[in-house]
Amino acid sequence: MLDYNNPTVAREQLLQCNNSSLATIIEYYFTQANINEIEKLYTLSRYFRNKYYSNKVYFRGLIEISSYCKQDCYYCGIRKSNKKANRYRLDKGTILECCEKGNKLGFKTFVLQGGEDPFFTKDIMIDICSSIKKQFPKSALTLSIGELDYDFYKKLKENGVDRFLLRHETATKSHYEKLHPPFMSFDNRQNCLKILKELKYQTGAGFMVDSPFQNIETIANDLIFLKNLNPEMIGMGPFLPHKDTPFKNFKILNINHTLILLALVRILVPKALIPATTALATVDKKYSDLALINSANVIMPNLSPTNHRKDYSLYNNKKSWGNESAQQILNISENLNNLNLCADFSRGDYFDLQ
Template sequence: MNDLIKKLFENKTLNNEEFLDILSSNKYDEELKKLANIRREEYYGKDVYIRGLIEFSNYCKNNCLYCGIRAGNSKANRYRLNTEDILDCCEEGYKLGFRTFVLQGGEDPYFSDDIFLEIISKIRSSFPDCAITLSLGERDYKSFKDFFDAGANRYLLRHETANESHFNKIHPNNLSLEKRKNCILQLKEIGYQVGSGFMVGSPYQKLEYLIEDLRFLEILQPDMIGIGPFLSHKDTPFKNFENGSMCLTLKLISILRLMFPYSLIPSTTALGTINPEGRELGLKAGANVVMPNLSPSNVRNKYELYDNKIYSGSEAAESIELLTKLIEKSGFKVSVNRGDVKRTTL
C-alpha cells in the first residue's frame, strides 16, 4: 500500500501538500477506490439507500451564474407543484418502497414558511415511518427550527466552494459564503442530519480550493456529502466553460469516504449525465446513496440545472426494478429502509 494512501486510510486526513499530490495525479485512483470500499463496507455493508427526489419548483430568486433555473434565465419553462401534488408523489413513492423523501427546489418566494410547515406536517402524519429531507436553500434560524419541529429530519445545503473569492465569482453579490456556512452550522445545531458538498471543476476552481472544501467538511463533520461535476447550461453566463471531470469527482468520492467513513454519499444525477455509467462508477468509488426522481413525469425535464440532465430510465423512481438490477450488477443491494447515518461500524 502506498504510504500516502495508507496515512489517509488510517488517519482520515492529510496535510495540504499531500492532498494536492493525490488530487493532481491519477496514480492513486485504484488504491483509493479499493480502500474506500473497505471503509464503506465496515459501516454500511453492500447497502445502497434510495431516496425519492421531489423537485417541487424551478422558480428561484437567486442568480447563481452556473444554474439553469437562475432567476435571470427567461427561457426556463417554470412550474410549481402544490401541496397535493407533493403528497401524491410521496404516496406513489411509498408504494414503490421509498422511505425517504427529498424535497428540493429553487429558492421560490411563493413557498412561505407556512406553506412548507403544512407540507412537512402532512407528510409526517401520512408517512410516520419515513424520513423527510429538505433542500430549500438559505433560510433564517427560526424557519429551520420550525421545519425541524414539524417533522423534517435532514437538510441538504451545499456550500459549493469554501474559498470566498471563488464563491463570489460564481454567485451573485447578494449571496455570501459566510452566510451559507452559518446556515449549515445552524442546521447542525438544531439537530438535523446535515448534508453539504461542492461542485468539482466549476469555473475558476483550483485544486487548492478543493482542499479548502475538505477542510470545511472536517469542521462540519456532515452526515451527508453531495458532490458532482460542474455541468454547463446553455442559458447561463457559464455556458462556454468546460464541464468538470468525472475522474476527479470519483477520486474525491473515494477521498471523502476515507475521511468521513460514516457518511451518506450520493452517486449523483450529474455523474449519470456526464457518463452513462457514471452513477454505477460513483457507487464503486465509495458512494452509497442514489436519488431517483419522484416528481411528476410532465415536469422532470423542466428542473434543468444543467444541460442534458437525465430524468428517465433508471433515473426515474417508477423504474425501480431497472435501478435495482443496475445496483446489483455493480455489486451492491438496494436497501428499502430510511438509511439514517451510522456513526459506528457494523
C-alpha cells in the same frame, strides 16, 4: 503517498494533512497516479463504505417542488435571471401524491428539492412537511430548499423534517464570489450549515467538481471544510454547463476527478451518506456505476410529475434515474445487484443514528 495496505493508517495520513499537503495529494491523483494506484485508492474507499454500510445503496424518492428561484448563481439553469427557464411549482396535493407513489414503491425517505421560491413561506412549508410526516410517519423527510433563517430551520425541524441538504458550493470565499452575484453571501451560506448542525439535522454539504475558477487549492479547502464540518451527507458531482447561463461556454472537464474526490471524501468522512449524483449519470451511466462501486451509497430516483421534469433544468441534458414505475425501480435494483451492491429501501439514516 497513502498507505494502501492499511486503511486506518491511510485515513490518518489524510486527516493530518494541512491545505498544502492535501493539495499535493489531490494533484498527484489527478495528474500523475497510474491506473493501478487509483484503483488502490478506490479499494481504500470501498473498505470504509463497506465498514459502515456494507454494500447497501439507499433509495431516496426525489420530488422537485419548484423551478422558481430568487437566487442568481451563475452556473444554474433555474437562476432568477434566466428568462428562458420554464417555471412551475407543485401544490401540496401534488407533493403528497408523489409521496404516496413513492410509498407504494417502498421508499422510506422523501427528498423535497427546489429553487429558493418565496411562495413556499414558513407556514406553507410547515403545513406540507407536517402533512407528509402525518401520512407517512415511518418515513424520513429531507429538504433541499436553500438558505433560510434560524427560526425557519427550527420550525421545520420541530415539524418533522429530519435532514437538510445545502451544498456549501466552495469553502473559498474568493471562489464563491466568482460563482455568485454580489448580493449572495458566502458567510451566510456557511452560517446556514452551522445552524443546521446546531439544530441536529442530518446535514448535507458538498460542491461541484471542476466548476469555473476552481483549482487544486480550492478543492483542498473543500475537503478540509468537509472533514471539519463532518456532515451526515455529502453531495458531489461534476460541473455541467447550462446553455442559458453566464457559464454556458465552460467545458466539462475530467469526470475521473469527481470519482477520485468521492474516494478521498469517503476516506476522510467515512460514515457520510454519499449519493451517486444525477450529474454523473448525465455524463455517462458508467460513471454513476463506478461511484457506487467505489464510494457512494445513495441514489435518488425521481418521483416528480413527469410533465415537469424537463423544467427542473439545472444543467444541459439532465438525466433521471428513471421514472417512478415499479419496473424502473426493479431495473435499477437489478443493475445494483450486477454491481455486487444491494438495493435498500429503509430510511437509511446516518450510521450513528441507526
